[in-house]
Amino acid sequence: MINRLVENIRKKKAPIVVGLDPMLSYVPEFILDRAVKEHGETLEAAGAAVWEYNKGIVDAVCDEIPAVKPQIAMYEQFGLPGMQAFQKTVDYCREKGLIVIGDVKRGDIGSTSAAYANGHLGSVQVGGTKCYAFNEDFITVNPYLGSDGVSPFVDVCREEKKGIFVLVKTSNPSSGEFQDQKVDGRPLYEIVGEHVARWGADCMGDSYSYVGAVVGATYPEMGRILRKIMPKTYILVPGYGAQGGTAADLKPYFNEDGLGAIVNSSRGIICAYKQDKYAGFGESGYAEAARQAVLDMKEDINRIF
């Protein structure tokens, strides 16, 4: 899957991923109204609205991008109907040839991590039949519980040729509270980065590992150091755009080959129609606005090479 991700990025000339993180406040009123008319003011309406909204965006941008990253929290908040919208979104994006990175940030121990890994990347056995559940291509993983929490994910990646991105240094303001704590003079995120490189070493694609890392765009100096600590690790970079990261900040995350990083934008794309710059598209043109925002983001990011 890491090979397919690299190939998709090259083909589309786009080291970017669109975050499908649908807050209900992003969904155009005409879509929500239609859903409420059908389902009442219920979680079912929210799920239906979110799915329709996503489908519009995916149809408009899928030929320009290699991957999407649905943030499962935005679906989980709507309970079962939300999870159904998540499943439909994953399935639809895969049908469209997009790589799906489930932003689930799961992490537990032993058999529990294995259950998450099976549910999101692998399969479960029911009687004699192998059944796939959510079936994303990649997921994000939280490393706080250590190697025996992460290794069940790595095992499933190896078996299914799928991938994970492990949280190393996140983009939020208080990420430093624990991640930057100095251990023998070095910040914890460097220690985590070294583990990521080690976990990924025996699970390599052609040039990059199945085990990637998350490093926020808002900390380019740390990105530079982590790039060196994890040379074969694909870096998923959140925090571009709405969170304050700029294209100039992104250079250190890439290798000399122009690969090695994939930059996420969520709000900046899927809610572009609410920005002054794209207001001309109007609410009914929300999907076209998203497409234009993708084209602009590609131009902006490709400028650094």
Added chain:
Amino acid sequence: MINRLVENIRKKKAPIVVGLDPMLSYVPEFILDRAVKEHGETLEAAGAAVWEYNKGIVDAVCDEIPAVKPQIAMYEQFGLPGMQAFQKTVDYCREKGLIVIGDVKRGDIGSTSAAYANGHLGSVQVGGTKCYAFNEDFITVNPYLGSDGVSPFVDVCREEKKGIFVLVKTSNPSSGEFQDQKVDGRPLYEIVGEHVARWGADCMGDSYSYVGAVVGATYPEMGRILRKIMPKTYILVPGYGAQGGTAADLKPYFNEDGLGAIVNSSRGIICAYKQDKYAGFGESGYAEAARQAVLDMKEDINRIF
């Protein structure tokens, strides 16, 4: 909710919680066969089997225990039908008067953490209507992303009078890899523990905070120190029984008042019928075996007071 938890623990004389973590291999064959007959070898069959298995156990033990802790990974692995079994389990246990601790270990940043908090503890607004999704009483939270990842959960707890248990020191063998790293001579879990005490300080029930902590039974010395760092924090203690923690190990987690900790057992209860000790109950007596294991666990733990 922390007051209700304490009250339930006192009333049942049981500082214990039963982990509803149904691996398919735990489910008696007659239950799985029935489900497969109805649904084929599908995720639907797995979800139906898990729900029936849970219901049997809950019916058998609910008068003896204050709380249950369903591990969501064990449901999530079965996709949407699994999540449906999770929802049914949560709803049923709450109807039975049990406190439900959703072991979800979620954690993200800002609006994403808020979405998890709303979906599991609070509500979402659809039009003019407040809709509740999974609606557990407590959930577990991963702190790796720092205060701005945790505070949205605390906000919802305050509003809804619910609670969280933040991972501080987990019970697994490699938990030390990051959690024990020395920061200015002190392990990271102590720093996290201090944050937990601080996050919980302005969100107090009668004697304990809405913000609890997870500290594994397998590290009693660390439990003793963390008990002092977080005197008003309820500690959820995994790792008793199957993972190796004994009753003697548990004393340091409690305060002088005999409160302040709640000990989890999962496999040891729900899969008791597979142990030699309870083999007499047979497969069809799996629920009665679970009840007996609960009674034995209560006796074992109450011995330390």
